[in-house]
Amino acid sequence: MNRDDNTPLRSNGRIRYGPDMRVLIVGGGIAGLTLCGLLQQRGFHPTLVERAPEFGDVGYVIVVWPSGSRILKGLGLYERLQEQGCAFTSYNISNYRGKVINSYTIDSVVEKYGPIISIYRPDLVNILRAAVSKDSIRMNTMVVSLADTDDGVETVFSDGSAGIYDLVIGCDGIRSKIRKDVFGEVPLRYSGMSGWGFWVNPDLCSHEGIIEYWGKGRFLGMWPTRGRLAVFTSVRRKSGVGDSVDTRIESIRRNFAEFGGVVPEILRGLDDPRDIYYDEYNDLRMDRWSRGRVVLVGDSVHAILPNAGAGVSMAMESAAVLAEELCRTDSVNLPHAFWQYESRRKSRVNKVQKQSRIMGKFIYTESSALSSIRDYVVRAYSSRQLFRYWDNMLKDPL
Numbered sequence: 541m542n543r544d545d546n547t548p549l550r551s552n553g554r555i556r557y558g559p560d561m562r563v564l565i566v567g568g569g570i571a572g573l574t575l576c577g578l579l580q581q582r583g584f585h586p587t588l589v590e591r592a593p594e595f596g597d598v599g600y601v602i603v604v605w606p607s608g609s610r611i612l613k614g615l616g617l618y619e620r621l622q623e624q625g626c627a628f629t630s631y632n633i634s635n636y637r638g639k640v641i642n643s644y645t646i647d648s649v650v651e652k653y654g655p656i657i658s659i660y661r662p663d664l665v666n667i668l669r670a671a672v673s674k675d676s677i678r679m680n681t682m683v684v685s686l687a688d689t690d691d692g693v694e695t696v697f698s699d700g701s702a703g704i705y706d707l708v709i710g711c712d713g714i715r716s717k718i719r720k721d722v723f724g725e726v727p728l729r730y731s732g733m734s735g736w737g738f739w740v741n742p743d744l745c746s747h748e749g750i751i752e753y754w755g756k757g758r759f760l761g762m763w764p765t766r767g768r769l770a771v772f773t774s775v776r777r778k779s780g781v782g783d784s785v786d787t788r789i790e791s792i793r794r795n796f797a798e799f800g801g802v803v804p805e806i807l808r809g810l811d812d813p814r815d816i817y818y819d820e821y822n823d824l825r826m827d828r829w830s831r832g833r834v835v836l837v838g839d840s841v842h843a844i845l846p847n848a849g850a851g852v853s854m855a856m857e858s859a860a861v862l863a864e865e866l867c868r869t870d871s872v873n874l875p876h877a878f879w880q881y882e883s884r885r886k887s888r889v890n891k892v893q894k895q896s897r898i899m900g901k902f903i904y905t906e907s908s909a910l911s912s913i914r915d916y917v918v919r920a921y922s923s924r925q926l927f928r929y930w931d932n933m934l935k936d937p938l
């Protein structure tokens with residue numbers, strides 16, 4: 541895999557156009573399922589391999605921006621998203637004591653672009669599966685090796701089977717194996733923040749809005765969706781500090797001991813540390829998004845910090861753009877199609893990544909003086925200004 545420019549690929553003679561191309565999608569998360577559904581809608585016959593033995597019920601609450609909802613509209617799935625998700629009505633920021641600093645209405649955003657919808661991640665996965673034919677998905681399967689030949693990418697799978705594909709699309713998430721196989725080790729960019737996610741009693745949240753507590757270098761967010769309430773707590777810490785199941789609950793309680801409002805009740809309710817998810821917050825930037833016949837989509841190429849709540853929508857947007865470009869190409873001109881895809885997406889992705897980093901630094905301010913200034917700025921920041929911020933995030937063409 542050492543072709544690194546946009547010149548046409550070598551071919552053994554047979555050129556396949558658009559939907560006739562043999563497509564392998566690796567990873568059945570949000571990007572992979574969206575792309576598979578969109579390609580099938582356009583007459584392609586992709587194969588999707590997913591590492592997990594079944595789709596299961598792993599994950600908390602994710603947010604779908606109106607830019608992501610548009611993709612679901614195109615797949616005929618938007619009504620299901622509305623039925624199973626929960627449209628936010630407000631965004632509320634409290635100081636660490638639980639005193640509300642500002643409560644934003646998001647009516648203007650909703651009026652212009654449509655609702656911002658939270659949903660239980662496994663529910664979104666199930667919705668997307670409805671757009672994908674069952675026989676195109678192979679669960680419990682990974683790619684063992686890829687070899688670029690004039691006839692395509694010779695691929696060997698973990699179940700011992702093999703196949704040849706005109707292109708391979710890595711949708712296998714932030715720790716992508718396809719990226720590593722093709723580009724080598726690409727370092728993730730640590731944000732300086734790590735956190736825990738868990739479910740709490742939904743009665744702790746009285747309204748359908750996001751509630752966030754901003755402390756000094758500490759953050760606690762409550763994200764409701766239908767009948768569920770997820771809490772994400774995060775702190776500033778060095779990379780590699782890690783987290784042990786044995787001390788997990790103690791660690792969360794210690795870090796948020798000074799917090800007021802409903803936080804003491806949340807901390808008291810922590811029960812089984814195995815039900816709590818921990819991760820470091822990383823994002824990822826890559827100079828090139830493809831090499832030869834292999835291209836990356838979603839977190840595998842442009843992971844975004846979770847505080848933006850944008851990862852899902854950006855993955856779906858990228859899947860939609862790649863699906864369009866694949867309709868207009870053939871098996872030898874793939875590098876140019878990949879370049880078109882990358883060019884159409886990169887500035888938007890960079891903008892959202894940059895914003896999420898700036899927001900992260902702002903939220904996780906550590907010193908007392910700076911966090912007082914931060915709280916003052918939040919108090920003065922109006923719903924109209926928040927609308928302008930969202931408008932800037934949502935107005936870009938795909």
Ligand SMILES: Cc1cc2nc3c(=O)[nH]c(=O)nc-3n(C[C@H](O)[C@H](O)[C@H](O)COP(=O)(O)OP(=O)(O)OC[C@H]3O[C@@H](n4cnc5c(N)ncnc54)[C@H](O)[C@@H]3O)c2cc1C
Pocket residue numbers: 566567568569570571572589590591592598599600601602603661681682683711712713714716717718837838839840846851852855
């Ligand atoms: C189980 C799970 C739960 C999550 N829960 C949340 C959440 O609660 N909140 C939130 O904000 N974000 C969550 N995320 C991340 C969020 O889904 C992504 O940031 C975003 O949707 C981008 O989608 P993606 O398809 O690029 O990556 P992902 O959604 O991460 O999907 C990657 C897919 O690839 C599969 N995979 C990985 N390696 C291989 C391999 N070698 N071979 C084949 N398949 C492979 C994974 O099993 C997964 O299905 C979760 C991701 C996963 C995988």
